[in-house]
Amino acid sequence: xxxxxxxxxxxxxxxxxxxxxxxxxxxxxxxxxxxxxxxxxxxxxxxxxxxxxxxxxxxxxxxxxxxxxxxxxxxxxxxxxxxxxxxxxxxxxxxxxxxxxxxxxxxxxxxxxxxxxxxxxxxxxxxxxxxxxxxx
Numbered sequence: 189x190x191x192x193x194x195x196x197x198x199x200x201x202x203x204x205x206x207x208x209x210x211x212x213x214x215x216x217x218x219x220x221x222x223x224x225x226x227x228x229x230x231x232x233x234x235x236x237x238x239x240x241x242x243x244x245x246x247x248x249x250x251x252x253x254x255x256x257x258x259x260x261x262x263x264x265x266x267x268x269x270x271x272x273x274x275x276x277x278x279x280x281x282x283x284x285x286x287x288x289x290x291x292x293x294x295x296x297x298x299x300x301x302x303x304x305x306x307x308x309x310x311x312x313x314x315x316x317x318x319x320x321x322x323x324x
Contacts, residue, residue: 239247245256255264285291306312 242256248254249256255262257264285293303312
């Protein structure tokens with residue numbers, strides 16, 4: 189029941205905002221809302237109620253779910269987008285080498301064999317920390 193009363197109140201307020209009459213003054217423009225009483229609603233608006241432009245924007249934002257900003261970039265557009273992280277994860281196949289410990293990494297095995305061949309011939313690179321510069 190309260191939801192219906194709120195919906196009726198919002199509808200009546202929106203229709204009055206559309207038909208609003210602007211009273212401009214030097215400092216701010218104000219909107220006078222015509223007399224309004226919604227059945228089942230606890231709030232009634234008298235004809236003396238006036239709203240500033242900022243208050244009207246806040247009311248419209250609450251009703252329509254929009255954002256009242258200051259005109260500067262805030263990143264809300266990007267945050268409203270759907271998340272794509274799971275799609276990126278699903279795009280790439282799973283790494284079999286990590287899952288199966290018995291799976292051989294052929295490139296690593298090939299590199300070890302080459303290093304063994306080079307060591308037997310005496311052509312292997314020196315171990316860490318035992319190069320030319322460390323002997324000075």
